[in-house]
Amino acid sequence: MPHRTFIWFILPSLAAMILFIALPIVSVVVQSLYVEHEQVLVTVENCGPFGCTEETRVDRDATAELREAQPLGRFNGLGTYFNRAHLATAEIAEAWATSDSLGAFWDRVMNLPFYRALVFTLAYTFIVTPLVVILGLAIALGVNALPRIFRGVTIFFSLLPMIVTPLIGSLVLFWMIDAEGVIGATLQILFDDPDLSLKASPALTWITLFIYGVWSSAPFAFIVYYAGLQTVPEETLEAAMIDGASRWERIRYVVIPHLAPLTVFIMLIQFMDNFRVFEPIVGFQAQASATSLSYIIYSDLRGDVQQFGSAAATSVLTIIGVAILLTPVLIRTWRDFNRKRA
Amino acid sequence: MAAASQRRSTALVVFSTGFILLWLILAAFPFLWTLWGSFKVQGDFFSRADWMNAITGPLTTEQTGGPFTGEGYWGAWVESGFWRNVVNTGIVVVCTVVISLTLGTLGGYALARSGFRYAFWLLMIALVFRAMPHITLVSGYLLPFFQWNLWGHLPTTIIVLVAINQPFTLWMLHSFFLNIPKDLDESAMVDGCTRFQAFRLVIIPVMWPGVITTGLFSFLLAYNDFAVTAMLLSSENQTMIPRIASFLGSVQQEGNVMFAVAAVVSATAPLFVLILFFQRQIVSGLTAGAVKG
Numbered sequence: 117m118p119h120r121t122f123i124w125f126i127l128p129s130l131a132a133m134i135l136f137i138a139l140p141i142v143s144v145v146v147q148s149l150y151v152e153h154e155q156v157l158v159t160v161e162n163c164g165p166f167g168c169t170e171e172t173r174v175d176r177d178a179t180a181e182l183r184e185a186q187p188l189g190r191f192n193g194l195g196t197y198f199n200r201a202h203l204a205t206a207e208i209a210e211a212w213a214t215s216d217s218l219g220a221f222w223d224r225v226m227n228l229p230f231y232r233a234l235v236f237t238l239a240y241t242f243i244v245t246p247l248v249v250i251l252g253l254a255i256a257l258g259v260n261a262l263p264r265i266f267r268g269v270t271i272f273f274s275l276l277p278m279i280v281t282p283l284i285g286s287l288v289l290f291w292m293i294d295a296e297g298v299i300g301a302t303l304q305i306l307f308d309d310p311d312l313s314l315k316a317s318p319a320l321t322w323i324t325l326f327i328y329g330v331w332s333s334a335p336f337a338f339i340v341y342y343a344g345l346q347t348v349p350e351e352t353l354e355a356a357m358i359d360g361a362s363r364w365e366r367i368r369y370v371v372i373p374h375l376a377p378l379t380v381f382i383m384l385i386q387f388m389d390n391f392r393v394f395e396p397i398v399g400f401q402a403q404a405s406a407t408s409l410s411y412i413i414y415s416d417l418r419g420d421v422q423q424f425g426s427a428a429a430t431s432v433l434t435i436i437g438v439a440i441l442l443t444p445v446l447i448r449t450w451r452d453f454n455r456k457r458a
Numbered sequence: 459m460a461a462a463s464q465r466r467s468t469a470l471v472v473f474s475t476g477f478i479l480l481w482l483i484l485a486a487f488p489f490l491w492t493l494w495g496s497f498k499v500q501g502d503f504f505s506r507a508d509w510m511n512a513i514t515g516p517l518t519t520e521q522t523g524g525p526f527t528g529e530g531y532w533g534a535w536v537e538s539g540f541w542r543n544v545v546n547t548g549i550v551v552v553c554t555v556v557i558s559l560t561l562g563t564l565g566g567y568a569l570a571r572s573g574f575r576y577a578f579w580l581l582m583i584a585l586v587f588r589a590m591p592h593i594t595l596v597s598g599y600l601l602p603f604f605q606w607n608l609w610g611h612l613p614t615t616i617i618v619l620v621a622i623n624q625p626f627t628l629w630m631l632h633s634f635f636l637n638i639p640k641d642l643d644e645s646a647m648v649d650g651c652t653r654f655q656a657f658r659l660v661i662i663p664v665m666w667p668g669v670i671t672t673g674l675f676s677f678l679l680a681y682n683d684f685a686v687t688a689m690l691l692s693s694e695n696q697t698m699i700p701r702i703a704s705f706l707g708s709v710q711q712e713g714n715v716m717f718a719v720a721a722v723v724s725a726t727a728p729l730f731v732l733i734l735f736f737q738r739q740i741v742s743g744l745t746a747g748a749v750k751g
Binding site for chain 2: 117119121122125126128129130132133135136137138139140141142143144147187188254255257258259261262268270271272273274275276277279280281282283284285287288289291292294296297298301302331335336339340342343344363388391392394395398401409410413414416417418422424427428430431434435438439441442445446449450453
């Protein structure tokens with residue numbers, strides 16, 4: 117296809133992506149270099165019968181005017197990145213110098229909002245993703261062994277946790293694990309502890325969120341693996357049997373290698389989706405015990421005073437995180453592409 | 459017709475069937491439970507005394523005279539005006555799907571037929587764009603949208619959702635068009651068609667299976683979105699999902715959690731119907747990217 121025709125075909129789609137994905141990234145970078153204006157202070161002298169006093173107060177009109185004139189705020193350079201709400205370099209250095217053990221240092225780092233969110237996001241990404249792959253493969257192997265007439269129904273119900281809106285899925289579970297909901301009440305009876313609450317302890321909240329993550333993404337891995345299982349070559353399986361391979365050996369040496377490229381695909385999609393974990397935290401109202409990078413951006417933008425600078429700085433750091441996560445994939449794809457061309 | 463390699467021992471069959479049954483309960487029970495419970499009063503759905511109350515509903519019978527009540531639905535749809543959010547969702551979703559498929563088919567077709575290196579790079583960039591957390595993009599929009607008075611309107615949200623949808627749509631349609639033989643449109647061009655005529659007369663009639671599958675996923679993305687719609691829409695233009703989120707805050711104080719439960723069930727129902735009718739397309743769409751890419 118000649119370059120000219122190509123341009124005309126791709127132009128609308130490309131324009132949409134440049135305007136609403138590429139430019140916002142630029143906008144985020146610019147915004148992160150600015151902070152909100154400080155309030156304009158004026159000093160007025162009040163003279164009364166007992167002499168004069170000086171009083172400093174906020175000039176509301178002037179503040180509003182300044183904010184109107186320069187909506188971005190004042191230039192702050194990289195200041196926002198290193199303040200307490202983000203990379204907190206000063207606090208980290210201080211904690212490192214004064215903490216006597218690694219544990220104490222860790223506790224202090226975990227009190228910083230950005231690191232708290234980062235640790236949860238990474239833990240979520242790297243714990244949920246492998247579990248999704250394993251559970252998805254197990255379900256796919258199980259469904260593949262079912263008689264054909266049951267498979268359609270099984271797939272129908274399996275799709276539900278994945279298709280349903282994340283916020284709704286997490287709300288449905290949230291109501292069930294409520295101390296007065298069915299799962300919460302059952303757990304209290306099982307552990308014989310009337311005060312047991314999944315919402316109260318941070319550790320239990322993290323586990324609840326992980327379980328939600330696996331529950332909602334496993335169907336995706338299942339469907340992809342299930343489709344892959346339909347194309348496992350029958351001849352190879354039979355040859356392996358004739359060679360005396362047991363059932364487990366056949367799965368280990370024939371089926372799993374056949375599914376390996378699918379695993380790469382599932383992991384890639386899951387890393388991308390889990391890194392932006394956000395809705396479950398809103399749905400489970402877990403912000404007291406667990407925040408993610410996306411969540412702290414959201415809460416910066418939602419507060420009474422919208423902190424655009426702070427949200428933008430976190431956004432830039434998140435985008436850098438995504439880039440680091442994707443680099444191996446991109447390098448690998450680039451090599452494959454060159455090998456195909458060569 | 460089970461081949462020799464498929465034969466299994468009884469123990470294994472029992473184990474794997476049991477495992478699948480367990481999974482099915484895990485997957486479906488929460489939704490069935492909530493559907494059933496949405497027709498009860500709050501005292502039954504969140505029962506301090508005994509969870510069996512949520513099934514039998516003694517308080518519901520006591521308060522309303524019957525074992526089932528539509529109070530939650532009446533409260534949500536009529537008293538709280540949830541129907542307006544449903545209408546908004548309808549507008550946003552339909553427009554998003556139509557526009558993103560139009561742009562996506564043109565772009566995907568071009569990417570599938572161009573052999574140049576930059577087509578590959580565009581796809582890679584689209585992949586990177588797909589990985590961007592939506593909320594980071596939203597934090598880029600907010601300030602400019604406030605300044606230009608674009609904030610809060612449905613068309614703004616639609617165009618943003620279209621753009622966020624594009625990377626995925628391009629990838630998916632690209633792989634569908636790769637499966638349509640090149641000879642088809644090239645022979646049309648030999649017969650004197652321009653590239654666009656070949657696309658319109660030859661490709662469009664055969665592309666519908668791929669477009670419908672991609673459309674389903676665009677629908678899901680627009681329907682399920684929370685980050686964009688919650689931040690970019692004013693309260694009178696809100697769609698269902700952010701409205702449900704804001705229900706939670708107000709409703710818990712007033713003791714009307716059942717309104718939120720009813721709204722949640724209402725928002726799940728269309729998805730249920732969608733899987734019922736399009737299960738095959740959803741499954742083929744999920745695997746299209748994997749098996750070919």
